[in-house]
């Protein structure tokens with residue numbers, strides 16, 4: 001059914017008054033622009049390695065002779081999402097130590113947000129890093145705000161659950177203060193699509209059940225509202241954080257506040273003795289596997305294919321199955337793959353073709 005603009009506005013305003021009392025009332029949706037998926041619209045295919053730990057990210061302090069190292073690594077598929085939150089947890093550890101000067105190892109999203117959080121509390125900060133943006137895994141990230149691909153359910157401890165929930169809530173709130181062109185952060189509707197199962201809220205034994213209420217306006221679309229050619233569509237709003245814009249903005253803020261960066265690779269944690277700072281934050285992502293002998297850290301490989309940008313596409317999709325689409329300024333991003341234990345950074349043409357095929361089927365099937 002197509003509504004005229006006047007009929008649409010009339011219906012929408014009539015419904016607006018009762019929306020709070022009757023949240024399940026169907027509100028007409030504006031037609032969504034389909035993504036134009038075609039091999040000749042592909043502009044690049046890239047691969048990144050998510051720094052994954054089955055028992056979840058690490059935020060804790062460790063004594064190393066005269067130095068205190070505060071770890072902040074292992075964010076799996078949610079480093080962009082959680083960064084401000086785990087930086088906040090890491091700084092709580094630092095509050096116990098009397099110094100106003102800190103070293104940060106790593107210049108991905110975790111290093112940069114930790115460094116900025118320190119500066120905002122009056123610390124002087126030097127980042128020591130092997131690579132800087134755009135040469136980090138954080139630049140490969142999709143940038144969807146969602147704490148996912150983070151831990152194995154069987155390995156979750158009550159302590160990790162507490163940190164997960166606190167970090168997610170903090171980050172969700174903090175990112176809202178960065179919304180706008182400067183940081184490349186914006187709210188978008190996201191449609192979770194499936195042919196096999198209707199969307200269901202996370203079970204209470206999962207920490208995600210405490211995050212779900214953060215998302216505004218979540219609801220399952222009726223068949224009449226569902227514009228996708230798949231059986232089930234659930235809609236909610238979340239944020240998209242564009243790494244190319246966002247990480248450059250963080251770097252700029254860091255320099256403006258007097259931060260310094262030294263390009264330096266550490267082969268072993270003993271090398272840290274040579275640093276002038278006694279307070280050190282370890283934000284080396286997957287690098288912590290070698291540097292701090294954390295054998296639990298393992299890559300979860302992800303491959304992304306980008307199409308020419310389409311400004312009229314103003315929504316995200318996840319599913320069906322593994323695929324997802326995020327409309328970024330630097331191209332329409334099509335994912336995704338999750339290959340645990342795979343260190344290969346070369347794009348795989350067969351995977352690219354599959355992702356294109358499945359996304360084409362999805363968007364060609366829209367009405």
Ligand SMILES: Cc1cc2nc3c(=O)[nH]c(=O)nc-3n(C[C@H](O)[C@H](O)[C@H](O)COP(=O)(O)OP(=O)(O)OC[C@H]3O[C@@H](n4cnc5c(N)ncnc54)[C@H](O)[C@@H]3O)c2cc1C
Nearest residue numbers: 048079081106107108130131138142143144266285287302
């Ligand atoms: C395909 C893909 C899609 C993703 N999508 C999303 C998404 O939609 N949302 C989301 O929230 N997350 C997403 N992620 C996850 C996100 O990219 C990571 O969780 C995040 O980038 C981790 O940040 P980091 O700063 O810990 O690591 P990195 O970005 O890898 O930074 C680590 C830094 O440490 C430095 N370093 C490492 N070892 C050493 C050493 N020995 N000496 C000196 N420096 C060192 C590196 O040079 C680098 O500067 C995605 C990841 C991939 C691969």
